[in-house]
Every structure is written in structure tokens, then in C-alpha cells.
Amino acid sequence: MGKGKVAFKGDGIIIFQEVSHAIQAEKLIRKHGYEVKLISPPPELRMGCDLALEINLVESHGIERILKEDNTAFVSLNPLMKGTADLCEIxxxxxxxxxxxxxxxxxxxxxxxxxxxxxxxxxxxxxxxxxxxxxxxxxxxxxxxxxxxxxxxxxxxxxxxxxxxxxxxxxxxxx
Amino acid sequence: MLLLAGTIPDKNMPLTFGEVSLQNGSLVADGQQFNRFQGTGAMISAALATIKYLQLEPAKVLVVGDIGDGQGSRELYRYLIDNIAELSPEVFVMHYCLPIMTLMRQLCQAVRESDKKPIMVADAGAMYAAKGANLSSEFDIMTPDPSEIAFLADPKATHPAYIAEHLFECDASKIPEQIDAAFRNGSAAKLLLVKGKTDYIASGGNILATVNEPDVPMIEAIGGTGDTITGLVSGLVYSGMEPKEAAVVAAKTNRVAGELAKVTPATKVAELVDKFQSVFEKHLCQWSEVCCR
Structure with a gap:
């Protein structure tokens, strides 16, 4: 088996209100060197739109800053795995x-x-x-x-x- | 070869591979100078002190600048994916880097395809990536601290920031349970050295040894003192010591060095590393048969 490229699989998800915002954000995030993938959000996270972005959760802070600086609106940024705890704030x-x-x-x-x-x-x-x-x-x-x-x-x-x-x-x- | 890989907090530092040495208080590899403070530099300096004392073949490092945006980390992963088989280290240590699960999967695949599998040690971002990608068991040694063993014990978390609060709130007496959980859910390396008020050495869900003397509680506040344990255990394993014994000796060495340095929470980690030679001279032959000099 050769060194096949493993498809990107992130553990964070950004939800958008508009499909166009998700597409615009994907380009922007990729331009800054982050890995990102357009996905269909899981049913429990659907906000009425059909596109979301999968990212590396650990990079969420840097990505969030890029989106805010560009005034790209998003609804939420969460762990992708169902049942993951909230950010531990103790x-x-x-x-x-x-x-x-x-x-x-x-x-x-x-x-x-x-x-x-x-x-x-x-x-x-x-x-x-x-x-x-x-x-x-x-x-x-x-x-x-x-x-x-x-x-x-x-x-x-x-x-x-x-x-x-x-x-x-x-x-x-x-x- | 002992290969020590990780990021350095200098965005201008290029990807650098080469033999590492300590010169005038700084680490130097292939003409590039970098500091030995918290993080990969502290880990490398501890490994360097160990192999220097035991007169082993010098370590090689693969380091790159990264201040958090992950550009350097990606270069590091990609270089390793492309070259780990040819480098063929006996001991391979992966340390500070952005935990990128996709790239960790590719790296572990490249290691599996190598003719010779190295002894693999992970701490910091590399440990997070391995756990998040369900690849912890491909590593031989991991060195989590108490919050990180809670992270390994939480099957859902892909980063310690998202551990379940009930696990974070646990007192130190629950660490054995968390070690057991980490092994049960496949999130542990073959051997864990859990750094804390008591250091636990565990394998297969069983606590093999504990180290709690001397008790130097202020070590916890000093940035880099977990990194030094990772460097120590890596250097000791490279000497041929069995992982369990290396973990016990590493834990003792860090504690005794802290006591010798009379550390306070304001102590810098380099002061601790500078005591390792004295600790080895005085104690290593009592602690292990691997102590020739």
C-alpha cells in the first residue's frame, strides 16, 4: 500500500445561516492555510441551511478571528461529535x-x-x-x-x- | 538515532533537521539557534542532558517555527510522512505541534509501512492528535499531566479544552480510575507516565509503579517541567532502558532536580535541567543498571 492521501476529517463544525456565507468562508479559511471541508450539517445542528464547514476544532480560535475580521457571519462553532462536552470553564x-x-x-x-x-x-x-x-x-x-x-x-x-x-x-x- | 520533533515559538525559524547541541545556553541544530524554554526546547534539552551523561550517539532534531497558526506544524508532519521510513529512528519523539488528526493518521500510516518501527513517544500536541485520531495505541509511551489524563479518559473529547467537567473536577485520587478508563477506551499508549503530585506509570490498565518522593509541589507551576520528563524518558529509552524503568527514573530525576534547584514557582525550567547531571551522578546507578559513564 502506498502513501495514499488521507481525506481531511475535522472535529469541529461551523454553522451558517446562508449557503453563500459557508462557500465564502470556505474560500477565506483555505486561503489562510487551514484545512476545511464543506459538509452537510448533522440533523441536530441544522439551522435551515444545508451547508456547514468542518474544521480542526483546535484551530477554531484562529478561524473565528479570520471570519470576524472579514465580517463573514456564522451562527455557531461547535465540536462535531455528538455528546461532546461544552468548553470546560472551571x-x-x-x-x-x-x-x-x-x-x-x-x-x-x-x-x-x-x-x-x-x-x-x-x-x-x-x-x-x-x-x-x-x-x-x-x-x-x-x-x-x-x-x-x-x-x-x-x-x-x-x-x-x-x-x-x-x-x-x-x-x-x-x- | 534518537529523533526529537516539534515546533519552536519563532515564526521565522525554517524547518531544520540535524544533530543538536547546547552552545552558550541555546540549542543549535544545522546552524539554527533556538531556546530551551518551555515546550519542545525544554524536552530536547532534557534528552540532551541524558544522552550526554550516558555518552550515547547524539540526538537529531526536526524543528520548525510555529506560533500557533499551524503552518510550521503542517510542514513538520509532511516532512515526517515523507521521510520517516528513510530516517528510520530507533526512538521517535513527537512533541509540541498543532494537533492535526488527518496528518497524524498519515504519519502513523507511514510508520506502519516502514521496515523498522521505532519506539514512539508522544506528548503535548502530538499526544492530542494521536488520541483524537484514535491512534494512541500505536505509541509506546505518552506522558500526560492530570488534565491530560482526564482528556484521555474522556472518549468524546478531541482536545483537553472539551473534557467533561466532572472529569476535570476530579481530585488526584481519581487518577487511577482515569488511567483505567483511558486504557479501556483505547486512548492510551502502551505505557503511560502520568505526571502529577504522584507520578503514575501504567500499562494495560494496570498501575505498575508510582513515584511521589521527593515531594516538590512548586514544580507544577514551572513551565516546561512536564516537557523535561518527556525528554528524560526518551533519552533513557534510547539508552536501552525498558520503558517502565525509564519512566520511573525520569520521574525521580525531575523531582530530585527540582529539590536540588530549590525551585519556586518563579524558577525557569533551564535551572532544573542544569541539575540533571548531578542527579545522574549521585543516583542513576542506584536506580538502574543502565548508568555507565
Whole structure:
């Protein structure tokens, strides 16, 4: 058996109100180098239209940003597999005395309680996390880049949850 | 050959293949310099420390810049798909990259078609891709942390961001159950090294060993300390150590290095890696017969 090309199979789905929006979005997403496939949405996700886009769920944050920048309307972006849980939004904290570690999903951010300096970013497995680590560490929480603005992946989305909670805690527990 | 593959957080770094060395605090391969902070760089530096101490043949790396948009990751997968058979590594480690299931399927197919199957190690994005593509069992070793073992235990999740909340909320006492679930649903490699307050080494659903001393809780906050375990276990397996023993030694080495470095949550991972030589000199011959120098 040779090295046959395996057809793209994603795990995320973008639902559109209009077929034309799905076609336009497919071209746009592909132009940015992402893999994407036009599909018929499963019955439970049908919104009255017949076309949706299958994507790599981990890339949803970057793709969502491209669609918004282009003003391409879409209805929702979800995991494709029926029964998949919602985005895990539980945040946990660990007090290390001078420092606090805030954990969201697979991502952790640790900051100095007094100075607000980010001292470490850990966890995750997507390529934007080492990049965010380099960009955020040794910066004060209110001066550090927001993971959601700089990152592309679901790991960055989770890190942003931890970051927002860190900011809230550093501001005395207020939003 | 020990082949260490992954992305580097520098968008200008081209796809680079070559022997890796540490020069003036940075990693260098084929003239390209890259850092040894969190991620693939931390994993490589830990593997490098191990093979240097054991005087093994130098490791080769395949690295490429990627800051999250996946362009570099795609190049990495495609190079491996086209060349893994010819490279024919004895140990192949796949680390930080965008988890792209389609490309992971092609890569595993290319490995299956190779004359010689390497010992395969996955962590980070490569582990996510393998699990999402139902290919975990093609890997010999995976090194998840507690949130990642919850991800492996959740049959529906294709990324740790979507694990069921009841699995994420579990305390550490539930990790053995999650290990069992990961093996039952086919989401585990042949051997799991679960990094945490207690490190679990498991195979076939059975806990083979645990490591919880010395207890250095602040290690968890330091970015890259999970990556160093992956590098350690890879280097040790490359030395000929059995995967179970390599996992136990890797877990102990990381902990003792953390203790020696007197880590705080503000410690940088390179300080931990710099202690590995001392740990090996003092303990490796007590822990394993593979300790010649």
C-alpha cells in the first residue's frame, strides 16, 4: 500500500445561516492555510441551511478571528461529535504564598501576588503556548498580552480563562 | 538515532533537521539557534542532558517555527510522512505541534509501512492528535499531566479544552480510575507516565509503579517541567532502558532536580535541567543498571 492521501476529517463544525456565507468562508479559511471541508450539517445542528464547514476544532480560535475580521457571519462553532462536552470553564487556584497559580483546563498561569508579574506559564500542547510563555513571562498582568488576542488555538483560549481570573484576583477579586 | 520533533515559538525559524547541541545556553541544530524554554526546547534539552551523561550517539532534531497558526506544524508532519521510513529512528519523539488528526493518521500510516518501527513517544500536541485520531495505541509511551489524563479518559473529547467537567473536577485520587478508563477506551499508549503530585506509570490498565518522593509541589507551576520528563524518558529509552524503568527514573530525576534547584514557582525550567547531571551522578546507578559513564 502506498502513501495514499488521507481525506481531511475535522472535529469541529461551523454553522451558517446562508449557503453563500459557508462557500465564502470556505474560500477565506483555505486561503489562510487551514484545512476545511464543506459538509452537510448533522440533523441536530441544522439551522435551515444545508451547508456547514468542518474544521480542526483546535484551530477554531484562529478561524473565528479570520471570519470576524472579514465580517463573514456564522451562527455557531461547535465540536462535531455528538455528546461532546461544552468548553470546560472551571478555574482552579493554588496558593503558593508569594505566588498564585491559576489553572483552566490544561493551562496554568502563575503570578506574583505583590508585583503582579507573570512568573510562569505551563501546561498545554499547542504551538502558541511556548510563544505566549515567551511573550507573557516577566510582564505585569495588566501589561502582558492577552492570550486570546495573540494565540490561535484552544490552548490559548484556556490560557485566556486563567489569565482573566488571574487579573481578577490581582485586582482584589473584583472584575 | 534518537529523533526529537516539534515546533519552536519563532515564526521565522525554517524547518531544520540535524544533530543538536547546547552552545552558550541555546540549542543549535544545522546552524539554527533556538531556546530551551518551555515546550519542545525544554524536552530536547532534557534528552540532551541524558544522552550526554550516558555518552550515547547524539540526538537529531526536526524543528520548525510555529506560533500557533499551524503552518510550521503542517510542514513538520509532511516532512515526517515523507521521510520517516528513510530516517528510520530507533526512538521517535513527537512533541509540541498543532494537533492535526488527518496528518497524524498519515504519519502513523507511514510508520506502519516502514521496515523498522521505532519506539514512539508522544506528548503535548502530538499526544492530542494521536488520541483524537484514535491512534494512541500505536505509541509506546505518552506522558500526560492530570488534565491530560482526564482528556484521555474522556472518549468524546478531541482536545483537553472539551473534557467533561466532572472529569476535570476530579481530585488526584481519581487518577487511577482515569488511567483505567483511558486504557479501556483505547486512548492510551502502551505505557503511560502520568505526571502529577504522584507520578503514575501504567500499562494495560494496570498501575505498575508510582513515584511521589521527593515531594516538590512548586514544580507544577514551572513551565516546561512536564516537557523535561518527556525528554528524560526518551533519552533513557534510547539508552536501552525498558520503558517502565525509564519512566520511573525520569520521574525521580525531575523531582530530585527540582529539590536540588530549590525551585519556586518563579524558577525557569533551564535551572532544573542544569541539575540533571548531578542527579545522574549521585543516583542513576542506584536506580538502574543502565548508568555507565
Amino acid at each position: 478555574v482552579k487556584t493554588t496558593d503558593y504564598g508569594q505566588w498564585v497559580m491559576v489553572k483552566a483546563g490544561n493551562m496554568k498561569i502563575t503570578f506574583d501576588k505583590n508585583s503582579g508579574l507573570v512568573v510562569n506559564v505551563s501546561g498545554g500542547g499547542c504551538p502558541d503556548i511556548p510563544y505566549l510563555h515567551a511573550e507573557m513571562v516577566d510582564k505585569r498582568l495588566d501589561e502582558a498580552p492577552k492570550p486570546k488576542e495573540l494565540g490561535y488555538t484552544l490552548c490559548a483560549v484556556m490560557l485566556d480563562l486563567a489569565f482573566q481570573e488571574s487579573l481578577r484576583l490581582w485586582n482584589g477579586g473584583n472584575n
